[in-house]
Amino acid sequence: MKNQFRLAVCQMMVVDNKDSNIVKAVSMIGNSAKNKADIVVLPEMFNCPYDNFKFMEYAERGEDSKTLKAISKAARESGVYVIAGSIPETEGDKLYNSSFIFDRNGEIIGLHRKMHLFDINIPEKITFKESDTLTAGNQVTTVDTEFCKIGVVICYDMRFPELFRLMTLKGAKLIGIPGAFNMITGPVHWKTLIRARAIDNQVFIVAASPARNEGLSYVAYGNSMVVDPWGDMLARAGEKEEIIYADINLSRVDEVRNELPLLKNRRTDIYDMIEK
Numbered sequence: 001m002k003n004q005f006r007l008a009v010c011q012m013m014v015v016d017n018k019d020s021n022i023v024k025a026v027s028m029i030g031n032s033a034k035n036k037a038d039i040v041v042l043p044e045m046f047n048c049p050y051d052n053f054k055f056m057e058y059a060e061r062g063e064d065s066k067t068l069k070a071i072s073k074a075a076r077e078s079g080v081y082v083i084a085g086s087i088p089e090t091e092g093d094k095l096y097n098s099s100f101i102f103d104r105n106g107e108i109i110g111l112h113r114k115m116h117l118f119d120i121n122i123p124e125k126i127t128f129k130e131s132d133t134l135t136a137g138n139q140v141t142t143v144d145t146e147f148c149k150i151g152v153v154i155c156y157d158m159r160f161p162e163l164f165r166l167m168t169l170k171g172a173k174l175i176g177i178p179g180a181f182n183m184i185t186g187p188v189h190w191k192t193l194i195r196a197r198a199i200d201n202q203v204f205i206v207a208a209s210p211a212r213n214e215g216l217s218y219v220a221y222g223n224s225m226v227v228d229p230w231g232d233m234l235a236r237a238g239e240k241e242e243i244i245y246a247d248i249n250l251s252r253v254d255e256v257r258n259e260l261p262l263l264k265n266r267r268t269d270i271y272d273m274i275e276k
């Protein structure tokens with residue numbers, strides 16, 4: 001496997017127009033490839049405003065998705081892997097918040113459906129209940145690439161450390177998080193959680209947020225970032241639309257794990273992590 005590669009994180013300005021969002025995503029994938037990215041990451045709900053009513057309006061079936069066909073073509077023409085943020089995806093009578101992962105040939109190599117639904121109530125600040133429209137996924141997701149095994153979760157999933165440990169034990173050295181934290185939770189928890197998941201598991205973390213659009217009912221925090229296995233910040237966006245890049249050397253994972261052997265020092269005679 002190749003030990004070094006370049007990540008591009010596309011902090012898109014998502015608007016209330018699916019076609020415009022698709023065009024923007026394709027353009028950002030192309031620009032990322034021109035800047036020698038190998039893996040491109042899009043944000044959560046990159047084709048759709050983060051809104052329960054919009055999820056239903058914008059939903060697509062995976063097998064005939066206009067959005068996924070465009071991303072597949074962009075991945076193939078640009079020759080890059082794409083962690084395609086997430087879209088509202090239907091299967092039968094169920095609606096999911098789903099991330100599709102594409103290889104350099106534009107083929108789907110993985111699918112993660114958000115496992116932990118964002119049902120919160122912070123009085124006088126924010127109330128949101130994804131379970132009003134969405135169904136939770138039930139799969140721990142990792143995919144194989146020419147570089148390493150990659151784990152994928154979506155936004156609220158990042159608050160559950162067990163999920164990250166399971167992906168790490170499956171061999172993931174990089175975990176992608178398309179996520180749309182808001183202006184209440186983002187400033188206090190976004191960076192802390194990303195660094196904690198990287199440090200706990202000694203993996204690279206790449207978190208992709210939409211840009212901050214004050215015109216939408218749900219305003220994303222932005223601040224997409226890439227963190228290394230020691231918790232050091234490799235790249236960070238602001239609040240506006242932009243692409244950030246990080247050059248990844250996977251030898252850093254082994255280096256950190258040798259210096260601070262957390263995984264080896266687990267007391268599996270007393271506790272362990274299993275996937276049901």
